[in-house]
Every structure is written in structure tokens, then in C-alpha cells.
Amino acid sequence: MPVTPTEKKKPRKTVRRGTPAYVKSLRGVKNWKEASEWLAWRDIEDIECITPDQAGVARGKMMPSKKFISNSTLALPSAVFMVTISGDYPDDGHGFVYPEDDGDLRLVADLSTLTVVPWESDPTAQVLCDLVYQDGRVAEFTPRNVLKRVVDEYAKLGLKPVVAPEIEFYLVRKNPDPDYPLTPPVGRSGRAIGGGQGYSIAGVNEFDELIDDIYHFSEAQGLEIDTLIHEEGAGQLEINLRHGDPIELADQAFMFKRTIREAALKHDMYATFMAKPIQGQPGSAMHIHQSIVDKKTGKNIFSNEDGTESEAFYHFIGGMQKHVPNALVMFAPYVNSYRRLTPDASAPVNVKWGYDNRTTALRVPRSDPQARRVENRIPSSDANPYLALAASLACGLIGLKNKIMPDAPVATSVNRNEVELPRGLIEAVNLFEEDAELKALLGISFATTYAAIKRAEFETFMEVISPWEREYLLLNV
Incomplete structure (x- = not known):
């Protein structure tokens, strides 16, 4: 199999006797102490903290691993999870109301998903995150939380x-x-x-x-x-x-x-x-x-x-x-x-x-x-x-x-x-x-948000004139 750039840059770690199993695990740890050892053993430099938006696109932030293990607070605008696939925002209506404060949602790392990013040239890891409000309440309209519900x-x-x-x-x-x-x-x-x-x-x-x-x-x-x-x-x-x-x-x-x-x-x-x-x-x-x-x-x-x-x-x-x-x-x-x-x-x-x-x-x-x-x-x-x-x-x-x-x-x-x-x-x-x-x-908050996004995407699509229309309607109607 081809060797990734990461492996070319750094030789694979030698597994020593007494190395804890969680350190050698390819995917996931149980707590922050294990995460710190897992990252150090691999000389990880950067962490991608990611979460799926409504379209399934990876959204998040990258940070140095040292900052990650200090359990720093990370946040994303709630608007990220109300945006259409083309980057637009839906109009209010049908039960959906765009939040006036446009506040942040906190990213909460799920350490069971911690793993490497094998295609990166520098030693990089990734972790999936859940989203909560600033007071700790679950952000019910975000996709991972919808499935958990x-x-x-x-x-x-x-x-x-x-x-x-x-x-x-x-x-x-x-x-x-x-x-x-x-x-x-x-x-x-x-x-x-x-x-x-x-x-x-x-x-x-x-x-x-x-x-x-x-x-x-x-x-x-x-x-x-x-x-x-x-x-x-x-x-x-x-x-x-x-x-x-x-x-x-x-x-x-x-x-x-x-x-x-x-x-x-x-x-x-x-x-x-x-x-x-x-x-x-x-x-x-x-x-x-x-x-x-x-x-x-x-x-x-x-x-x-x-x-x-x-x-x-x-x-x-x-x-x-x-x-x-x-x-x-x-x-x-x-x-x-x-x-x-x-x-x-x-x-x-x-x-x-x-x-x-x-x-x-x-x-x-x-x-x-x-x-x-x-x-x-x-x-x-x-x-x-x-x-x-x-x-x-x-x-x-x-x-x-x-x-x-x-x-x-x-x-x-x-x-x-x-x-x-x-x-x-x-x-x-x-x-x-x-x-x-x-x-x-x-969840009503998800349902109204998702429907509003899909209505907006449909209206955006309707603005596009297709080749079919130009071919059959241009000179015939």
C-alpha cells in the first residue's frame, strides 16, 4: 500500500512493553488524561475539532494539541447550522425564526472519536464534537444531537x-x-x-x-x-x-x-x-x-x-x-x-x-x-x-x-x-x-430549521436557468 506523507516524515513509533492499550488504540480514548498520552505518543501537533452541519459538511476549528488538552472552550456561531448548501440563510416563517442574538454554540469533544488525520503532511488528529448552548443545554437542532434524541x-x-x-x-x-x-x-x-x-x-x-x-x-x-x-x-x-x-x-x-x-x-x-x-x-x-x-x-x-x-x-x-x-x-x-x-x-x-x-x-x-x-x-x-x-x-x-x-x-x-x-x-x-x-x-427546533433551509435551497435553485430550458424554450415558445 502507498505510504502517506506523515509516515515519510516520521518513522512509526515503536511499541514498548508497558505501553497502555489506550495509547495504541487507533480510535478513541476515555478521558482527557488518556487523550493527552495518546496525542503525545504520536507527536500530534494539531487537532481538528469538527462536527457535521445540516448538509453533513465538516465544520469546526483547528487548534494546537497543547491547547486542546487544556480543555479550552471552543465555540461556533449557531448560524452555521442554519445555512443552506450555497451559504445563504433562510427567511423566517413556517415556525422558523432566525435567532436575534446569533449566539454561539459550544463544541464538546467526544473523545471516543479521537483519531489521526492520515492524509495530512504534519501529525494531525481529529475529534468529533457535540454542540450545546452556553448554559449546557443540548442544541437539539444539530444533526448529531437529532440522531442521539x-x-x-x-x-x-x-x-x-x-x-x-x-x-x-x-x-x-x-x-x-x-x-x-x-x-x-x-x-x-x-x-x-x-x-x-x-x-x-x-x-x-x-x-x-x-x-x-x-x-x-x-x-x-x-x-x-x-x-x-x-x-x-x-x-x-x-x-x-x-x-x-x-x-x-x-x-x-x-x-x-x-x-x-x-x-x-x-x-x-x-x-x-x-x-x-x-x-x-x-x-x-x-x-x-x-x-x-x-x-x-x-x-x-x-x-x-x-x-x-x-x-x-x-x-x-x-x-x-x-x-x-x-x-x-x-x-x-x-x-x-x-x-x-x-x-x-x-x-x-x-x-x-x-x-x-x-x-x-x-x-x-x-x-x-x-x-x-x-x-x-x-x-x-x-x-x-x-x-x-x-x-x-x-x-x-x-x-x-x-x-x-x-x-x-x-x-x-x-x-x-x-x-x-x-x-x-x-x-x-x-x-x-x-x-x-x-x-x-x-425535535421541533430541528424540524422548523431544516424545513426553512430546504425551502430556501429550492428557491435558490429556481433562480437558475438550465440548458434544457435554453434548448427547448428559447426559440420554440
Whole structure:
């Protein structure tokens, strides 16, 4: 595997006898004392204190490691978490009111996420942070806290969600001019990558050196890749993460996106998680596998003792069928997202469920009873992983609480004629705002803020005149 610049500059530390295990840990420590020793052992100079904004973009501050371990107070303007993807601010209305004081939120480091930044030339570490108000209250509208809120609601019932995301993305040639379409990259063969490479080992091998860097960067951060495949699109890859705790998996997905982008830039390419980056090519999804376990017994509540499907299994699916359309704006957050969700494609536009049926929104893979799970195939890879997981689990939880029964499973193709999801962003925002139960579970302050951002993004998009309009309307109307 290629050697990173950090390793070229400084030799790897020799592990001495008696070195505490937490110092050698690739990811996370328990307290500030351990953090100090962890950083010193690696000669870390700088710390990136980061947190995801509403779009899943890493926001934060960098500081010297000596200042970090002194537990200095760090803050970010609350406005950072009310901004659109284009850097604009939404108007007041529909329950959203921009705070007059524009005050700060404090960054609280989650030391369990402390890890190196392997692509930096100087010894650098990173840590994920939660956000609180100056008086210590949780800032409920920030994405990591939204997911924690939903997981806490499960905990109140003695339950623990288990998830496994699958993230698709495209490698494309560098394109500094947004007026030009994206094109597939050139692989090691010297030729531009073509489509139809689903599960092709040769397709993966076209990017051997880049993939080696992805593995190397991931290993250095303690991130676990389950599998990596080439998908159907030209230069489209998919990474599957091992199942686990929703917050830990959202953290990993957030950091994987950053890692993959950095690895691609090192090889003079872009990695994009746009839902539909190239016309005529398949879209990119972030499928979410979900199961729920009893915290006391550790058993999957989707299965009875005899291995049959439980009522909880059906109620979870029922809740998703009823509320997923209202949560779509969190699974498909941009105008571009709806270019992926089209009839006669592998991306579902329905809320049907079935066994091993990839045309349904909710697929139940074949498995043994303890691994019984529900795959949500609607989210696109442009979704914020914290918010997509929070929304998916919230829909299922409402079903569990209200004992909602689903429709009968389907065994035929159901993604052709019947469209059961909104076909555009503004319609999805309207449905989201009408679902009082979903908004209450996610937090009213989040729901109003998020909806305001999405309305503003839609209006900004509507100001853009597309090539299609110029081609067909310029001289014909």
C-alpha cells in the first residue's frame, strides 16, 4: 500500500512493553488524561475539532494539541447550522425564526472519536464534537444531537437499534467549471471507465492505488470497511460498513465520505456523493439496514423465540410505510436527489415491502432469525448520514409505539407505474411539515430549521436557468 506523507516524515513509533492499550488504540480514548498520552505518543501537533452541519459538511476549528488538552472552550456561531448548501440563510416563517442574538454554540469533544488525520503532511488528529448552548443545554437542532434524541427514545423502551449503511459514490474527472457535465475518470488501463461494471473485479482494479489509499486511510482511523464493490455506473463504487450502533455508524459514514474525497484528490479525481451526478447513469444510494435488539437480552425483537417474524417486525415496517413519504426530505435532501428517484429504475418511488425484492422501498433480505432486518432503499448518498438514520429509525419507532400494521408483502416488480413518494423537493418539505408526530420525535427546533433551509435551497435553485430550458424554450415558445 502507498505510504502517506506523515509516515515519510516520521518513522512509526515503536511499541514498548508497558505501553497502555489506550495509547495504541487507533480510535478513541476515555478521558482527557488518556487523550493527552495518546496525542503525545504520536507527536500530534494539531487537532481538528469538527462536527457535521445540516448538509453533513465538516465544520469546526483547528487548534494546537497543547491547547486542546487544556480543555479550552471552543465555540461556533449557531448560524452555521442554519445555512443552506450555497451559504445563504433562510427567511423566517413556517415556525422558523432566525435567532436575534446569533449566539454561539459550544463544541464538546467526544473523545471516543479521537483519531489521526492520515492524509495530512504534519501529525494531525481529529475529534468529533457535540454542540450545546452556553448554559449546557443540548442544541437539539444539530444533526448529531437529532440522531442521539431518536436513539434515546428507543432506550426508554429498553431497545437498541442496530444499523449498517451502504454508501455508493462516483469517481469523476476533475471538473472546475460547473457549466460542463461530469465525465468518468481514466483508470489504470488508460481508458475512460464505461458503465455496466456491476460487481466487476476488473472495474475495481482500475482504481487499485486509490482503493489502497482508501483502505490505508480507513485503517489508520480505525474505520471498518465490510466490503467494497464496483456498481453499475461508470466509475461508481460502493462501500458497505459493518453493522453497529447508529451514532457510531453515522460517525463512520461521515468520516468515510471525507476520507474517500481526500483519497480521490490525491489521485487527481473527484469523489462525489451527488445522488445523480451523470445523466444517463444510475444514481447513488445510501441503503440502510436496520434491526432492533432488546437491551437486556440482546435478542433481535424482529424474531420470535421459534424464529418466526414478530409483531414488532410488522409494526416497524408499518411505521415506515406510513411516515417515510413525510420524512423523504431527510433521505432526498436536494433538487438533484429526485433525479435518482424515478419510475422504472432501481431507486424506489414506492413504500411497498417484500422479501429480497429490490424494487420495493423496504426490502427484507434473506437471513437467519437473529439477523432479521429491514433495508431502507430510499436514501440517496447525498443525505446527511445522521439525519437519514434518525429519520428512518424514527419512522420505525412510531410504528412500534402505535402498533401500525403494514400492507401485505409484494413479490413482483412495483417500481413502474405507482408513484407513492413526492417527485420534488418542495412537495417533500410540505409533507414533512404536516407530520406532527414525526416532527415531535425529531425535535421541533430541528424540524422548523431544516424545513426553512430546504425551502430556501429550492428557491435558490429556481433562480437558475438550465440548458434544457435554453434548448427547448428559447426559440420554440
